[in-house]
Each structure stands twice: as structure tokens, then as C-alpha cells.
Amino acid sequence: MVFRSEYADVPALDVPIHEAVLGEAAGFGDTVALIDGTNGMSLTYAQLDGFHRRIAAALAEAGLRKGDVLALHSPNTIAYPAVFYGATRAGASVTTVHPLATAEEFAKQLADSGAKWIVTVSPLLDTARRAAELTGGVQEIYVCDQAPASEGHTSILDMLSSTAPEPAVAIDPGEDVAALPYSSGTTGTPKGVMLTHRSIGTNLEQLRPFIPMGEADRILAVLPFFHIYGLTALMNAPLRCGSTVVVLPRFDLAQFLEAIQTHRITGLYVAPPIVLALAKHPLVGEYDLSSLRYIVSAAAPLDAELAEACSARLGLPPVRQAYGMTELSPGTHVVPLSVEEPPAGTVGKLLPNTEMRIVSLEDPARDAEPGTDGEILIRGPQVMKGYLGRPDATADMIDADGWVHTGDVGRTDEDGWLYVVDRVKELIKYKGYQVAPAELEALLLTHEQVADAAVIGVYDAEGNEVPKAFLVRGPAAESLTEDDVMAYVAERVSPYKKVRQAEFIGAVPRAASGKILRRELRDREKTENTEEQ
Numbered sequence: 032m033v034f035r036s037e038y039a040d041v042p043a044l045d046v047p048i049h050e051a052v053l054g055e056a057a058g059f060g061d062t063v064a065l066i067d068g069t070n071g072m073s074l075t076y077a078q079l080d081g082f083h084r085r086i087a088a089a090l091a092e093a094g095l096r097k098g099d100v101l102a103l104h105s106p107n108t109i110a111y112p113a114v115f116y117g118a119t120r121a122g123a124s125v126t127t128v129h130p131l132a133t134a135e136e137f138a139k140q141l142a143d144s145g146a147k148w149i150v151t152v153s154p155l156l157d158t159a160r161r162a163a164e165l166t167g168g169v170q171e172i173y174v175c176d177q178a179p180a181s182e183g184h185t186s187i188l189d190m191l192s193s194t195a196p197e198p199a200v201a202i203d204p205g206e207d208v209a210a211l212p213y214s215s216g217t218t219g220t221p222k223g224v225m226l227t228h229r230s231i232g233t234n235l236e237q238l239r240p241f242i243p244m245g246e247a248d249r250i251l252a253v254l255p256f257f258h259i260y261g262l263t264a265l266m267n268a269p270l271r272c273g274s275t276v277v278v279l280p281r282f283d284l285a286q287f288l289e290a291i292q293t294h295r296i297t298g299l300y301v302a303p304p305i306v307l308a309l310a311k312h313p314l315v316g317e318y319d320l321s322s323l324r325y326i327v328s329a330a331a332p333l334d335a336e337l338a339e340a341c342s343a344r345l346g347l348p349p350v351r352q353a354y355g356m357t358e359l360s361p362g363t364h365v366v367p368l369s370v371e372e373p374p375a376g377t378v379g380k381l382l383p384n385t386e387m388r389i390v391s392l393e394d395p396a397r398d399a400e401p402g403t404d405g406e407i408l409i410r411g412p413q414v415m416k417g418y419l420g421r422p423d424a425t426a427d428m429i430d431a432d433g434w435v436h437t438g439d440v441g442r443t444d445e446d447g448w449l450y451v452v453d454r455v456k457e458l459i460k461y462k463g464y465q466v467a468p469a470e471l472e473a474l475l476l477t478h479e480q481v482a483d484a485a486v487i488g489v490y491d492a493e494g495n496e497v498p499k500a501f502l503v504r505g506p507a508a509e510s511l512t513e514d515d516v517m518a519y520v521a522e523r524v525s526p527y528k529k530v531r532q533a534e535f536i537g538a539v540p541r542a543a544s545g546k547i548l549r550r551e552l553r554d555r556e557k558t559e560n561t562e563e564q
């Protein structure tokens with residue numbers, strides 16, 4: 032059975048993303064577009080419009096051409112949007128990079144995406160330089176700020192006085208890639224997700240009616256712009272509507288609460304760990320959060336009781352969930368703000384122009400019985416173009432009829448509300464960040480004393496899903512401890528990918544094909560936990 036959206040279709044947005052978002056910017060004039068929540072510096076819409084055009088001109092003058100890939104390697108700053116839209120206006124695809132990526136992780140992304148240009152911030156310049164050295168291929172590294180440490184690198188602040196002509200690049204919104212975020216999808220290591228101007232823009236149109244934004248809205252951007260969630264909900268959507276975006280570079284609870292109070296924030300887009308803090312942390316009571324009108328949570332499963340505790344404590348309507356994934360630009364479901372009492376735990380209803388199937392877990396060729404659990408399949412204009420340079424991985428993810436196999440397990444109720452209940456993909460979600468078991472397993476096998484390794488997600492005492500490694504000792508590795516191995520990994524990956532639990536076992540369970548039997552490890556984990564209780 033194909034579920035279709037109950038909402039009327041919206042037209043595809045067939046313009047480049049910088050036009051879709053900043054088309055009205057000049058008209059918003061002196062309205063404040065962006066505020067740095069750490070120091071109060073701000074940019075108006077007229078400045079954002081002018082600055083992104085100058086950056087486009089300077090990049091084109093430096094030799095950036097349509098189809099080039101530019102790596103944007105920065106925490107959230109007020110300069111981030113100007114660089115992003117400047118790059119797309121010059122014809123680039125922007126690959127967004129985690130600011131805490133190690134040089135080796137960054138180098139892999141540079142090599143895979145073929146990036147020729149890097150824009151970073153001076154505190155991260157060393158990592159960017161090392162990554163560029165490891166790959167070759169990078170023509171120039173720019174910085175967003177000005178600091179003695181970045182001498183010899185052009186700052187985008189210098190670009191603002193460029194007198195070069197603004198490039199007029201012909202962009203085909205349905206074909207040309209605007210953003211190239213990395214995601215591991217349902218299996219394997221991170222891959223470049225090709226999101227076209229049209230898929231991102233149309234998804235903005237699909238989402239707009241349900242969480243409307245306007246000039247009076249003040250949105251807090253603490254989730255990262257480099258993930259499609261932040262890029263869409265915290266950058267593209269509010270800047271398109273003349274709202275004000277208050278930007279924070281990382282999540283620090285006191286700074287976050289202070290920013291809500293000082294800037295009279297009206298809307299929060301968060302992930303479950305922030306809902307937890309808002310529901311439980313004593314510090315929350317010390318701030319005036321009365322400006323808040325709504326909270327949206329996405330990126331990972333949100334416990335219904337926790338959501339209820341959060342909205343009750345803050346005197347707000349229920350926390351609205353949304354569902355989607357990077358490969359879907361990202362949204363497919365949302366709980367509309369206009370629905371006052373959505374059922375507890377739902378991630379929402381299908382967005383316009385979007386279709387869904389829920390297929391049997393035993394026999395994917397069959398639909399699951401109505402109301403029962405099955406894998407969620409999605410079709411719609413927000414589906415990615417594919418994984419860059421990986422036709423096989425793309426074909427595994429998008430079938431011949433255009434359905435994306437999400438790897439998430441869900442069911443609907445009789446009113447069409449979707450509930451996500453489990454996951455069949457091997458991916459681990461640490462606080463809404465993807466951790467690919469295959470990537471950690473490959474790294475663990477580079478440890479001289481580890482003979483074999485498998486990684487699955489387990490839950491820690493706070494209810495966070497965390498990576499756990501099952502390890503087989505190599506010969507002469509009797510003295511190797513779990514802590515040694517965890518420290519080895521921690522030195523080589525971004526902090527969110529750390530292995531946070533480990534256990535030695537006799538052998539990793541594998542199928543005849545060599546494939547790790549993760550279910551056996553999960554069952555083993557469950558049995559051990561039951562025995563402990």
C-alpha cells in the first residue's frame with residue numbers, strides 16, 4: 032500500500048538555492064539576519080545579500096568554476112551562510128565538514144569529493160592544511176576571520192572589497208549539486224550525498240506550511256549548519272523568511288539558555304540531548320525563557336515522556352518532532368505547529384508531494400499489515416540525486432521504482448501519524464550524529480594487537496546510544512586492556528565517534544560470506560544486561 036500525503040502538492044522550487052533563500056534579502060534591508068550569540072556581532076539582510084555576492088565574485092576571480100567542490104570547514108558563525116551562498120552563486124557544490132574532524136577524516140572527504148577549495152576558520156587552519164597536504168588537489172585555503180595565525184591565507188573579509196564582476200553562472204536546479212554532506216546511509220562508510228538545488232529548495236517549500244516563519248521570529252542556531260538538519264531548519268528556512276538567526280558555535284547549556292533570554296528566542300530546533308537538558312537540568316530554572324513559542328526535535332528518537340516533561344516544565348505546547356534523513360534533503364514528516372495535541376511519540380505526517388510504503392521486515396517485497404511495524408520507504412522530490420561516484424551504493428539505497436529504503440522501522444496509526452520504533456540499518460546515532468560501525472571496525476583492525484573487531488550501538492546509563500566494540504585479542508596481546516583500545520580510537524577520530532564501551536570476546540560472529548552478524552552481538556548484549564539486573 033502506498034501512503035500519500037493528505038496535504039495538497041506544492042510546486043517544485045526550480046531556482047538556485049541562493050536565489051531561493053536570498054531572493055528577497057535585499058528587500059528585508061536593515062532587518063537583522065544573523066547575530067553572533069557569543070559577542071552580539073550582527074549582519075543585516077542587506078549585508079548578507081551584498082557579502083555573498085562579493086564572495087561569489089572573488090571566488091570566481093580566483094578561478095572557481097561551475098561544478099568545483101568547495102569544502103566548508105567551520106563551526107556555526109555569522110559568516111557561514113554568506114560563504115555557503117557565495118560559493119553556490121559562483122557555481123560550486125559545497126561539501127560541509129565537521130569542524131572537529133581529524134586531518135585524516137577531513138582528507139578522506141576532500142579526496143572523495145574532489146574538493147579544490149577550502150574555507151575554514153583560523154583555529155582550525157592547521158587541521159585544514161594537514162588535510163590538504165594529505166590529499167594534494169586543493170588549490171587554495173581561505174579563512175573566514177582575520178588572525179595572525181592565518182597569515183598567508185586570504186580571508187573572506189578581504190573578499191568583501193573585491194571589485195571583480197559578479198559571476199553569472201547558469202545553474203540547472205534539478206541536476207546541479209548545491210550541497211554535498213557526508214552520510215553513511217544504511218551501511219558502510221560515509222558517502223557524499225548529492226543534494227540538488229531543487230531537492231533542497233523543494234523540501235523548504237514542503238516544510239514551510241507546517242512550521243511557518245516570519246520577520247518576527249528569532250531562531251537559535253546551536254545545531255550545526257554542516258548537517259542538513261541545521262542547514263535547512265536553522266539557515267535556509269529562517270533566512271528565506273526574514274527571521275533573525277542567533278548563532279552559537281557549540282552546545283554549552285549556560286550559553287544556550289543565556290542566548291534564549293537575551294535575544295528573546297521564539298523557536299528552537301534541537302536534538303533529543305537538548306530536550307533532556309531542558310527537561311531535567313537545574314540551570315534551566317535560572318533563566319527567563321518566556322519568549323519561546325515552540326520546540327522542534329529531530330535527528331534521533333525522542334522519548335515521549337521526556338518530551339512531555341520538557342514542554343510541561345517550560346509551559347510550552349508539545350515538542351514537535353520531525354523525521355527525515357540527509358538522503359531526503361532532509362524532511363519527509365513533521366508534526367504541524369497548528370495541531371495542538373498531536374499523539375504522543377509521533378514524528379508527524381507525510382509532507383506534501385511525498386509517498387511512503389511500510390514493508391514487511393520478513394519479506395520486503397510485501398507491505399506490512401496496516402498498523403504493524405515495517406521498514407519505511409520514501410519517494411518524493413526531496414530524494415537525493417545519489418551518492419557521489421558510487422552507483423552501487425546508490426542502487427542499494429534507491430530501488431528501481433524510486434523508493435528510498437530508509438533502514439528505519441515504523442508504523443502508522445489510523446489517522447496517518449508515523450511512529451519510528453526501531454532501525455534495521457547498522458548505523459549508530461550518537462546524540463543525533465551518525466557513527467558508521469564499518470569505519471570504526473576498519474580503524475580497530477589497524478591496531479597491531481587487535482585480531483578482529485565488530486561495533487554495535489548500545490545504550491549508556493543516560494539513555495544515549497553509544498558505540499561499543501567487541502574485540503578479539505591478537506597473539507601476544509594478553510596485557511591489552513579495553514581502555515587501551517578506546518584511547519587508541521579516541522586519538523584518531525572526531526569526538527562524537529569515540530568507542531565508549533569495549534569488551535573482549537573469543538570470536539566475532541560472522542556469516543559464511545564474512546559479514547558480521549550484528550544481531551548476535553545485540554542479543555548477547557541484551558542477555559548480559561538481563562543477567563546483570
Ligand SMILES: CC(C)(COP(=O)(O)OP(=O)(O)OC[C@H]1O[C@@H](n2cnc3c(N)ncnc32)[C@H](O)[C@@H]1OP(=O)(O)O)[C@@H](O)C(=O)NCCC(=O)NCCSC(=O)/C=C/c1ccc(O)cc1
Nearest residue numbers: 258260282302304329330353354355361362462463526527
Ligand atoms: C548539541 C548536541 C545535541 C550535544 O552536544 P554535546 O553535548 O557537546 O556533544 P557532541 O556530540 O557535540 O560532542 C561530542 C564530544 O565532543 C566534545 N566537543 C563538542 N564540541 C567541541 C569543541 N568545539 N571543542 C572540543 N570538544 C568539543 C563534547 O564535549 C563531547 O565530548 P565527550 O562526550 O567527552 O567526548 C550535539 O550532539 C549535536 O549537535 N547533535 C545533533 C547533530 C545533528 O544535527 N544531526 C542531524 C543529522 S541530519 C538529520 O537527522 C535530519 C533530520 C531532519 C528531519 C526532518 C526535518 O524537517 C529536518 C531534519
